[in-house]
Amino acid sequence: MKSNRTKITRDEEDTLLLVATLPPAxxxxxRNLPLDELLEVVMDLGRLPEARFPDRVVPLADRPVGHDDLAHVTALTGAFGDDNRAGIERTLHRISAIRNRKGQIVGLTLRVGRAVVGGIDLLRDLVETGQSLLILGRPGVGKTTKLREMARVLADDFHKRVIVIDTSNEIAGDGDIPHPGIGSARRMQVPRPDRQxxxxxxxxxxHMPEVIIIDEIGTEAEAAAARTIAERGVQLIGxxxxxxxxxxxKNPTLSDLVGGVQVVTLGDEEARRRRTxxxxxxxxxxxxxxxxxEMVDRDEVIIHRETGAAVDAILRGYAPRGEVREQAADGQVHIRDEEPALTAAPPPTTELTQRQGPVRIYPYALSRDILERVIRSLGLSARTVGVPEQADLLIALRARADDLRLKRLTEGGGVPLHFIKRNTANEMRRLLERLFHVIEGVEGDEVAELVRETEAAIHQALAESAEIPLAPRRPALxxxxxxxxxxxGLVAQSRGREPERHLVIYPPEEE
Structure with a gap:
């Protein structure tokens, strides 16, 4: 209890150091605001200064920021680097500058940095394995906080030789002496971002490290350096x-971190054997x-324990189901899908393109507004409904696959259910484009005719166990x-030259 109180006092003192760089007003x-909840102070020339909290923004003065206010802050902080960032020695605060065309500072963002203890609980067992670990997630979700805690635990609890590559001084703070948040881990600063x-x-x-920790791998050179480090037997966490x-x-610059992608042309026999x-x-x-x-939130992650297998599944058209972990308010970690399984992405739904009247879609625990915008942008004959009993189609998050209410709604298989990974417009758009056979520049009637023709040929190939040629179509179709x-579950190959190039459907191989 005493150590926890010490941590809180240190955080308060660090925050006061940031506040002390501000003009007196x-x-x-x-002073009258809760500093323990302060996220950042924003000062833009000619605008009112603001203090930002998780749930609100508070003006700090009734007069706009002037050049003298900005000069007051910059005089009390460290020097700004090529990345327009500065800091306060032995703290995790970050002061970022906005400059005009002449290079003069016209805006400042003073971000409060805090060392959070206990953030490693969700991933501690993975760190102990000695395997290299890559963390993904949107900005502000807490990736750097996780790295800082991992550095401390590996150095102090497991007595590893740990080196932190600190490009922007966000992991170990500004100044020559690193912040105690990284424990006894050593820190190497980077002179310029392009030298990381x-x-x-x-x-x-x-320096013979056993572990290297690196934040924000973002270039091809950094990806190559990461591979070199891993091949030398050093545990890499980034x-x-x-x-x-x-x-x-899908990122050509960084895909090498997870194995990269190459296009391979198979022979006829091999393609037929693989059914691809x-x-x-x-x-x-x-x-x-x-x-x-994958960090969904500060207290929720999705883990892919075997990166190679997960990448192979994605490239085969499958969706890898990772292990989902959530940390409750009491600190307990709850795990779902502890032994991940691979589930095939749903095949295109022919009935949707042939149905009379708009398709009724129920978004289960998803944003109905976002879904409606996606439907309008794609010009689909579909609409959302407010109750699942009226739906022709259900869409839900993959993380909700074990939801008992959802299982009851789909009992008997009467209403098709499709999963997406995130409650975002892009995820919804990709699913609906696949289900409704959306192709840019192609009318819906043409798609419906194509689907009917292809389905008929598939049934013929299955019934007659024969190769069935299709009519010539352009590449998109x-x-x-x-x-x-x-x-x-069948295989088709293209034959002929444009404009007579067409597909031939092969029947399934006999056992």
């Missing part, structure tokens, strides 16, 4: 730009990071045909 205004990859290699070659494993895989198209995407190399963690055919 702003300091006086902050060189500092990573220097750390391995000169963060990267991206919110999910799938989004990272002749041109497929495969993982290029072993992943640099064996484990990937052939891609849709491939998707429909694969959804039925």
């Amino acid at each position: 702003l300091r006086a205004a902050l 990859h060189a500092t990573m290699i220097e750390a391995v070659e000169n 963060t990267a730009h991206g919110t999910t494993l799938e989004s990272l895989l 198209a002749k041109t497929i995407s495969e993982r290029r190399a072993p992943p640099t990071f064996e484990i990937v963690v 052939r891609k849709l045909q491939h998707r429909i055919i694969a959804g039925h």
Whole structure:
């Protein structure tokens, strides 16, 4: 109890150090506000200064910020680097500058930095494995906080030789002496952001670390440096730009962190044996990071324990279900899907394109407003409904797959249920484009006709166990045909030259 009180006092003292850099009038205004909840102070030239809290924004003065106010703050903080960031020595605060064309500072953001103890509980067992760990998540979700706590635990509790590569001084604070939040871990500062990859290699070659911790891997050179470090047997823990494993895989600059992607052309026999198209995407190399963690929120993560297997599943058109962990208010960690399973993405739904009248969609624990905007933007013959009993289709978050009420709604298989990973417009759009066979520049009637033709050919191939040729189609429509055919577990290949190029459906191989 005593140590906890010490931590709170240190946080309060650190916050007061940031407040002390403000002009006197702003300091006086902050005295009546809860400093333990303060997120940042924003000072823009010609505008009122603001204090930002999790649930509100409070003006700190009735006169706009002037050049003298900005000069007062910059005179009391550290020097600004090439990334326009400065700090206060031995604290985690970050002061970021906005400059005009002449390089003069016209705005400041004073971000409060706090060392949070206990943030590693969700991931402690993964850190103990010695495997390299990559953390993904949107800005502000707490990735850097997790890295700081991991550095302290690995150095102090497991007595590892840990080096923190601190490009923007967010992990270990400003100044030559690192913040105590990283424990006995050592810290290497980076002279310029474009030298981060060189500092990573220097750390391995000169200081013999067992663990390297790096924030915001964002360039091809840094991804290559990360692979070099991992190949030398050093445990690497880092963060990267991206919110999910799938989004990272689509980033050509950073996909090498999880193995990369290459396009492979198979022979006729091999394609038929695999029941795939002749041109497929495969993982290029072993992943640099064996484990990937997607941070949904500060207290919720999705873990992919075998990065290679998860990437392979995505490239085959499957959705890898990670292990979901949540930390309750009492500190208890709850785990779902402890042994992850791979579930196939739902095949295209032919009935939706042939149905008379708008398709009624019920968003289960999802934003109805976002879904309606997506429907309008795609021009679909669909609408949302307020009760599931009226729906032709249910959409829910994959994390809700074990929800008892959801299971009751879908008992008997009367209403199809489709899952998305996030409650976002992009996730909804991708699902609806697949279900409604949306193709840019193609009318709905043409799509419906194509679906009917392809379905009929599939049934014929199954009934007659024969190869069935389809009519020539342009590339965008052939891609849709491939998707429909694969959804039925069959393989098709393209034949001929444009404009007579067409698909041929192969029957299933006999056992």
